[in-house]
Amino acid sequence: MSIDVGGHLKAVRMMYGLSQRELAKRAGVTNGTISLIEQNRVSPSVSSLKKVLDGVPMSLADFFTLDLQETPQVFYARDELADIGDRDVSLRLVAAKRTNRAMTIMHERYRPKADTGADMLSHKGEEGGIVLTGHIELTVGGQSRVLGPGDAYYFASAVPHRFRNAGDEPCEIVSASTPPTF
Amino acid sequence: MSIDVGGHLKAVRMMYGLSQRELAKRAGVTNGTISLIEQNRVSPSVSSLKKVLDGVPMSLADFFTLDLQETPQVFYARDELADIGDRDVSLRLVAAKRTNRAMTIMHERYRPKADTGADMLSHKGEEGGIVLTGHIELTVGGQSRVLGPGDAYYFASAVPHRFRNAGDEPCEIVSASTPPTF
DNA sequence: GGAAGGTGTTTAGGATAATAGACACGCCCT
DNA sequence: AGGGCGTGTCTATTATCCTAAACACCTTCC
Secondary structure: OOOOHHHHHHHHHHHOOOOHHHHHHHHOOOHHHHHHHHOOOOOOEHHHHHHHHHOOOOOHHHHHHOOOOOOOOOEEOHHHOEEOOOOOEEEEEOOOOOOOOOOEEEEEEEOOOOEOOOOOEOOOOEEEEEEEEOOEEEEEOOEEEEEOOOOEEEEEOOOOEEEEOOOOOOEEEEEEEEOOOO | OOOOHHHHHHHHHHHOOOOHHHHHHHHOOOHHHHHHHHOOOOOOEHHHHHHHHHOOOOOHHHHHHOOOOOOOOOEEOHHHOEEOOOOOEEEEEOOOOOOOOOOEEEEEEEOOOOEOOOOOEOOOOEEEEEEEEOOEEEEEOOEEEEEOOOOEEEEEOOOOEEEEOOOOOOEEEEEEEEOOOO
């Protein structure tokens, strides 16, 4: 359940090829501290963990985001992308089966009249994308705009938003969002 | 320099409309603890901060990743994308000027013979993308593959990697990486 | 007015983490 | 063998955090 902070720190330290004492010196703490943390015999305060990570250096966000897994699938042929869309909106997802992805990358296709709905979407994280073909009307918070090929967008997903294809040709987009929503 | 954990926690608590006591109860700590943390009079241990966040609920990674800023630019016209590439590789960046982005989204264009180099790239985070036009040879760790239109990739950036356009037509890609490298 | 129930803050004491330094082991070298 | 230097671990003391309970302030209600 609870995160293995100690093992995590040890792995990070190893990745950088540092000894406990060396890291301790850079971080301005004692080697004993690092030893105790790595054994999970203590739970470091955020401030001291930050001091330790500053010696690497690595941010707290990176530390807690990092996952230590083996190397999974890298390449995905066009028809290996998982399609999770519906009739009007095709969402073709890269690395769908990969667990603990840091983000979601999708090839989206909006049919004419496709609309994500008037009750606007709202979730955590950030998302952005680039329009490939066609046009899409994007509403984010109070703002609204029609984007064409080559145009792009980026916003915090917490702000309510809506995609609508008002034209009569399909609209293709490559989008990314983090943390992953699918 | 050091993160404002207290203000951060307070903002999170407010976003969820909880009082200190209410959050304390859910988290299994005392309200005083939360008060002290929010005032930055103490730096909580990782374990207790985790307990508190479990009451929201929110992961440590999300907590440290979250940035609390006002809503910046959302829409980017095709020619507003910042081009940070060179002669052979054009990298057109979405939301270039936005600080504390969670990821980098780019429209990349590799000229024929373009190559990111034999000394392979290696940085932290994860990256992925979808090929729009042309073909690109991607090498990740030991694996190598030529990707065409619609094909995609996704991997941990820590693994050494290289992009090379071996064909005679330009190759376009939309890519995303997190945390941002540019 | 004042009691009840809400808010965040403060304080004394017990629990926990960090330090400094000792300890034990392994490796290399003369 | 015995330094010398590296590693990670342990222990007594000091520093810090967490808790329980009181405190101060606010609004609502009778």
